Amino acid sequence: MRQNTSPLLIATGSGLLFGIGLIVAGMHDPAKVLGFLDLAGAWDPSLAFVMIGAIGVALLPFQWLKRRGHDLAGQPVAFPSGQRLADPALLAGSVLFGIGWGLAGICPGPAIVDIAQGWGPALRFGIGLLAGFVLYAGLKRR
């Protein structure tokens, strides 16, 4: 069984690859994301290709893990399960997320990558993002 430092290394490595992927794909740039979301007039299909690339690579590993039930270290996989197909929280949350994302073309991953660079708009977005996370945590506690 692996010791405690290994999971942290895996997490850091994953985060680093994720961030590099976001920037290489251009998804950290709201202009590119909005170019996809804006279906009227000039359209940038790039985001669809990002999803194709991502799901294309991740599909087999995830399917394999689903059947296997535990990760390479022998720990059970922590995949969410057993919830209803479409409960109010999922639907309402997805609508709220969609509106927020459609407004500025920023979602959590790109926000963090851009906050890390000290990019003004992301810092402002980050204030709201933080408030949203804290608000949810407060609601959950009740």
Next chain:
Amino acid sequence: MEIVNFTPWTALAGGALIGLAASVLALGSGRIAGISGIAGGLFLHGTADRAWRVAFLAGLVAAPWLLSVAGWPGVRPALPPDTFSATTLIVAGLLVGLGTRLANGCTSGHGVCGLARLSPRSLVAVMVFMSTAALTTGVVRHLWS
């Protein structure tokens, strides 16, 4: 419909890296690389597994620095910084923060990991937030201003 700014190869390559990142976290630790869950989960009262979340975010935060040092062009977003008002950005952030937590996922959690898992819930989430986002962008860009 006119196609503009299409970058198929870097989109696919970047996407593949994101898929690889998700696969590494799943294979290595059995966890979902959903950014809203990883970051948002830090704020939940009584969260015991904070260390790996911080480690993941540290890697994420290091990425722009690493690519800058390596000379990758376009690390900084091209969107003009004064495109959106502070109010719009803060409201957008609040909606994204609250919404992703309620939905238990975002473009990475549901969009990449959820769809790779063939999760019906994630498919529902993706269809709803994608269509809502497209509608919002369309209204804001073409009807509002």
